[in-house]
Amino acid sequence: MRQVNLGIIGGGTVGGGVFQAIQRNGPLMSCRLGVQLHVARVAVRDLRKKRAVKIPAALLTTDWQSVVADPAVNLVVELMGGTTTARQVVLAALKLGKPVVTANKALLSAHGEELFEAAQKSGANLYYEASVAGGIPIIKVLREGLIGNRITRLYGIVNGTCNYILTRMKNEGADFGEVLADAQKLGYAETPPDLDVDGHDAAHKTGILASLAHGFWVNPKQIHVEGIRQITSLDIQFATQLGYTIKLLGVVKQNETTTGPKRNGCAPVQVSVYPALVPNSHVLASVNGVFNAVFVRGDVVGDTLYYGRGAGQDATASAVLSDLADAALDLKCGTKSRIPPFVPHERDGTVLPMDEVVSRYYVRLNVVDKPGVFARIATVLAKSKIGISSIIQPEGHAGETVPVILMIHDAPNSAMRNALARISKLGAVKGEPVMIRVESFE
Ligand code: NAP
Ligand code: HSE
Numbered sequence: 025m026r027q028v029n030l031g032i033i034g035g036g037t038v039g040g041g042v043f044q045a046i047q048r049n050g051p052l053m054s055c056r057l058g059v060q061l062h063v064a065r066v067a068v069r070d071l072r073k074k075r076a077v078k079i080p081a082a083l084l085t086t087d088w089q090s091v092v093a094d095p096a097v098n099l100v101v102e103l104m105g106g107t108t109t110a111r112q113v114v115l116a117a118l119k120l121g122k123p124v125v126t127a128n129k130a131l132l133s134a135h136g137e138e139l140f141e142a143a144q145k146s147g148a149n150l151y152y153e154a155s156v157a158g159g160i161p162i163i164k165v166l167r168e169g170l171i172g173n174r175i176t177r178l179y180g181i182v183n184g185t186c187n188y189i190l191t192r193m194k195n196e197g198a199d200f201g202e203v204l205a206d207a208q209k210l211g212y213a214e215t216p217p218d219l220d221v222d223g224h225d226a227a228h229k230t231g232i233l234a235s236l237a238h239g240f241w242v243n244p245k246q247i248h249v250e251g252i253r254q255i256t257s258l259d260i261q262f263a264t265q266l267g268y269t270i271k272l273l274g275v276v277k278q279n280e281t282t283t284g285p286k287r288n289g290c291a292p293v294q295v296s297v298y299p300a301l302v303p304n305s306h307v308l309a310s311v312n313g314v315f316n317a318v319f320v321r322g323d324v325v326g327d328t329l330y331y332g333r334g335a336g337q338d339a340t341a342s343a344v345l346s347d348l349a350d351a352a353l354d355l356k357c358g359t360k361s362r363i364p365p366f367v368p369h370e371r372d373g374t375v376l377p378m379d380e381v382v383s384r385y386y387v388r389l390n391v392v393d394k395p396g397v398f399a400r401i402a403t404v405l406a407k408s409k410i411g412i413s414s415i416i417q418p419e420g421h422a423g424e425t426v427p428v429i430l431m432i433h434d435a436p437n438s439a440m441r442n443a444l445a446r447i448s449k450l451g452a453v454k455g456e457p458v459m460i461r462v463e464s465f466e
Pocket of ligand 1: 034037039067068069070088103104105130154158213214334335
């Protein structure tokens with residue numbers, strides 16, 4: 025095989041980026057691979073739509089089925105998004121024995137097991153480098169580079185939109201809604217952007233990374249997800265004063281202790297997404313804007329870090345091109361599934377329930393400024409066996425209520441949640457307490 029004909033489904037931000045990148049670096053890739061990548065057809069929804077990246081009209085169609093079925097197309101690239109038609113596209117291509125490249129993390133999160141099984145049955149491969157962390161080749165890192173390691177910790181800033189919003193809120197005091205609109209204009213955000221700001225996109229990606237790291241497919245329903253809507257500029261300011269930066273983190277942790285709980289012979293794995301206070305001394309605190317970073321600790325290699333643009337046309341196109349190269353080489357060499365899309369290796373693995381996850385916390389309360397209030401709050405925490413590491417009542421907040429910041433020692437999530445529910449009922453505490461986890465990266 026000297027030429028691979030691509031059928032691309034989707035000519036939007038990512039599809040347009042892939043088309044453009046092939047025009048730009050196709051000759052370079054064909055030199056490196058000994059195979060030419062040729063865009064044969066592109067399916068879109070609306071032929072009359074104005075496109076930032078021009079795709080010749082002769083290549084365009086609205087009929088994805090005809091693209092997938094076209095005998096001249098040997099590789100299908102799903103870049104349309106969503107989980108319904110996209111699932112049909114991938115299954116139809118695999119059924120025809122055609123390999124598929126996708127950037128669709130929502131699709132993998134919802135239907136990964138079914139799609140991997142279909143790939144295995146058909147003998148055609150499914151490639152998904154662009155589904156996590158934009159241009160960072162993190163899927164290759166976990167599947168190949170770190171194959172000889174047990175992964176004990178993985179922390180990821182894996183949503184470019186949220187990181188862009190949090191960075192601009194911190195650096196410019198910018199308004200959440202305005203920055204989100206900018207992220208949409210720049211092509212970073214999902215449709216709808218709630219997928220980003222409510223943490224679901226990060227959960228799709230964290231689930232994929234956790235599944236690869238631990239060898240069992242993580243059910244998305246078991247991932248604890250919190251987004252960034254509740255993060256206020258007041259919390260960002262207090263975090264800064266305390267030496268922290270707030271980041272939306274995907275967290276995958278396995279504590280392999282002899283005394284800890286084990287289920288089915290394996291230590292359960294924490295898989296969660298939440299905003300966290302990251303100490304400014306930690307490298308993840310300085311990952312700004314649309315950049316993503318994934319910190320991975322392996323038992324052989326130790327700590328490693330991967331950094332790059334996490335969203336947008338070119339970064340994502342770069343990851344798709346890397347999959348196109350792998351797929352083209354597999355087609356050229358007849359090695360259809362050199363590395364299958366997902367190989368279960370810890371089939372009995374389980375996800376640690378969030379209630380059992382232990383962490384440190386930042387808590388902000390609005391309290392009536394009168395004697396005895398701290399004592400009542402401290403009593404509730406003490407009864408729940410929760411220790412306070414510091415209490416701060418920042419000056420200069422005169423009014424009916426004042427903010428109080430509590431930094432809390434390690435405590436299980438369930439105990440913390442119950443204690444806060446009781447604290448919120450105290451007469452002197454107004455409004456809902458704000459609770460943000462503090463990550464220590466131990
Ligand atoms: P997008 O700009 O909305 O593009 C979607 C494309 O799919 C459009 O060209 C649209 O056609 C086409 N399409 C939708 N339904 C179709 C149908 N039924 N038949 C044929 N074509 C159809 O989205 P995107 O940002 O490129 O994202 C695409 C995928 O990449 C998603 O899975 C997303 O999660 C993932 N991803 C995106 C980024 C990013 O930074 N944007 C990064 C990593 C991964 P029209 O153009 O005619 O509307
Ligand atoms: N909406 C996603 C993000 C795109 O902002 O990270 C990249 O996957």
